[in-house]
Amino acid sequence: xxxxxxxxxxxxxxxxxxxxxxxxxxxxxxxxxxxxxxxxxxxxxxxxxxxxxxxxxxxxxxxxxxxxxxxxxxxxxxx
Amino acid sequence: xxxxxxxxxxxxxxxxxxxxxxxxxxxxxxxxxxxxxxxxxxxxxxxxxxxxxxxxxxxxxxxxxxxxxxxxxxxxxxxxxxxxxxxxxxxxxxxxxxxxxxxxxxxxxxxxxxxxxxxxxxxxxxxxxxxxxxxxxxxxxxxxxxxxxxxxxxxxxxxxxxxxxxxxxxxxxxxxxxxxxxxxxxxxxxxxxxxxxxxxxxxxxxxxxxxxxxxxxxxxxxxxxxxxxx
Numbered sequence: 627x628x629x630x631x632x633x634x635x636x637x638x639x640x641x642x643x644x645x646x647x648x649x650x651x652x653x654x655x656x657x658x659x660x661x662x663x664x665x666x667x668x669x670x671x672x673x674x675x676x677x678x679x680x681x682x683x684x685x686x687x688x689x690x691x692x693x694x695x696x697x698x699x700x701x702x703x704x705x
Numbered sequence: 706x707x708x709x710x711x712x713x714x715x716x717x718x719x720x721x722x723x724x725x726x727x728x729x730x731x732x733x734x735x736x737x738x739x740x741x742x743x744x745x746x747x748x749x750x751x752x753x754x755x756x757x758x759x760x761x762x763x764x765x766x767x768x769x770x771x772x773x774x775x776x777x778x779x780x781x782x783x784x785x786x787x788x789x790x791x792x793x794x795x796x797x798x799x800x801x802x803x804x805x806x807x808x809x810x811x812x813x814x815x816x817x818x819x820x821x822x823x824x825x826x827x828x829x830x831x832x833x834x835x836x837x838x839x840x841x842x843x844x845x846x847x848x849x850x851x852x853x854x855x856x857x858x859x860x861x862x863x864x865x866x867x868x869x870x871x872x873x874x875x876x877x878x879x880x881x882x883x884x885x886x887x888x889x890x891x892x893x894x895x896x897x898x899x900x901x902x903x904x905x906x907x908x909x910x911x912x913x914x915x916x917x918x919x920x921x922x923x924x925x926x927x928x929x930x931x932x933x934x935x
């Protein structure tokens with residue numbers, strides 16, 4: 627089963643890379659960008675076939691390693 | 706006095722610390738490879754700077770899972786002094802031995818220069834060679850040194866005397882312009898609750914000998930060695 631994990635800095639944690647991207651897009655002439663958040667995307671291929679169990683496994687992985695929950699939020703998508 | 710330095714793949718300040726410790730402790734520290742499951746007896750453990758595991762995922766996140774770090778955690782809980790410098794600070798945060806996290810510098814650049822620090826709490830095994838409010842100079846060299854923590858954690862660190870050093874100007878004022886990386890409250894180093902664990906981004910080992918251009922960092926190693934620095 628394919629799991630996709632999106633990791634971004636929590637709201638309220640300054641995202642200097644997001645800000646730099648926002649400024650760079652502005653310098654290219656893109657207008658109306660209200661905010662940019664930069665993050666990570668991790669794809670996992672699990673042998674687990676049960677969606678609930680796969681999600682629970684991915685949650686555990688996020689808490690223990692993939693995300694630092696002091697500063698980051700994560701979202702798990704099952705494909 | 707015995708000391709140990711944990712060496713990870715990608716550590717690059719381990720030998721600088723080795724020289725500084727040998728100078729102050731009189732005995733050579735034991736270099737402990739990250740894969741070791743047992744640590745030698747030591748009065749001080751140093752988690753050195755560098756780029757352990759290439760900073761993959763997050764700085765310090767992989768190193769925090771190393772077998773040697775499990776032992777460091779156990780010894781820290783028993784009260785053994787543990788000093789994390791630069792990447793070592795990041796590793797101690799990722800190991801939950803210290804609160805908060807270190808993210809990308811607010812200016813986005815790798816910053817490599819000397820900075821001034823004000824000594825916030827000189828009543829610890831690490832800092833008793835300094836006086837309160839003393840302004841010392843130490844080098845920084847990092848890309849991810851921007852200390853962040855929830856507001857309540859920052860308040861707790863402030864009120865419990867757990868801020869070791871703040872970035873300041875040459876007059877000892879912790880101003881915004883003197884903050885090289887955007888760290889909350891200009892924090893350059895913090896203690897754990899028991900104050901036997903110190904994590905700091907600046908490098909005391911890089912200014913611990915006149916030949917290096919200064920000795921402001923030496924007082925820390927002398928204090929840890931139980932000497933009074935003069």
